[in-house]
Amino acid sequence: MNAAPFSSLSDGHQRLQALVGAWRGEEEVAATQWTDAGTATSEVLAEAQFGGLFVVQRYRQRRDGTISFGAHNVFGFDQQNGIVTMHQFDSMGFVPMSPAIGMWNGNELVLERSSPRGAASVTYGFDGADTYRMKLQFKPAGSNAWQDMVSGLYRRVSTSETKEG
Numbered sequence: 001m002n003a004a005p006f007s008s009l010s011d012g013h014q015r016l017q018a019l020v021g022a023w024r025g026e027e028e029v030a031a032t033q034w035t036d037a038g039t040a041t042s043e044v045l046a047e048a049q050f051g052g053l054f055v056v057q058r059y060r061q062r063r064d065g066t067i068s069f070g071a072h073n074v075f076g077f078d079q080q081n082g083i084v085t086m087h088q089f090d091s092m093g094f095v096p097m098s099p100a101i102g103m104w105n106g107n108e109l110v111l112e113r114s115s116p117r118g119a120a121s122v123t124y125g126f127d128g129a130d131t132y133r134m135k136l137q138f139k140p141a142g143s144n145a146w147q148d149m150v151s152g153l154y155r156r157v158s159t160s161e162t163k164e165g
Contacts, residue, residue, distance in 0.1 A: 012077035027152035
């Protein structure tokens with residue numbers, strides 16, 4: 001049951017709709033403690049849920065023809081505090097202590113989250129309705145330096161062009 005029609009959503013909730021759709025990405029993966037450097041492709045399927053109050057995103061990264069990383073993200077807008085939230089559950093298996101939080105800065109959505117392992121920052125930059133860029137960085141606990149992890153360019157595709165698996 002949809003609780004609210006899109007037209008009655010706050011501006012913050014409406015901005016989240018930019019994530020909705022099927023996307024294919026080309027990514028550069030940096031060498032980290034979790035993986036080797038290289039390239040990857042990704043498929044992203046994001047749907048508005050509960051009348052647009054949340055956007056649920058399924059992300060799958062492929063390297064050498066095999067799924068190398070997967071994530072299930074739930075984006076929301078905390079209207080009382082004026083912030084975007086993202087709860088992420090992924091194939092690394094770390095249980096998130098809290099959501100990533102952030103704000104829009106022009107056409108960029110910047111979210112950060114901290115854990116005992118360190119801090120993560122992800123930026124989604126929208127070049128238009130049919131493309132966006134994503135950059136993920138990590139700062140290990142005890143460090144002041146951000147490390148690049150993944151960056152990519154994503155283009156809108158038809159839902160039939162995304163693979164299950």
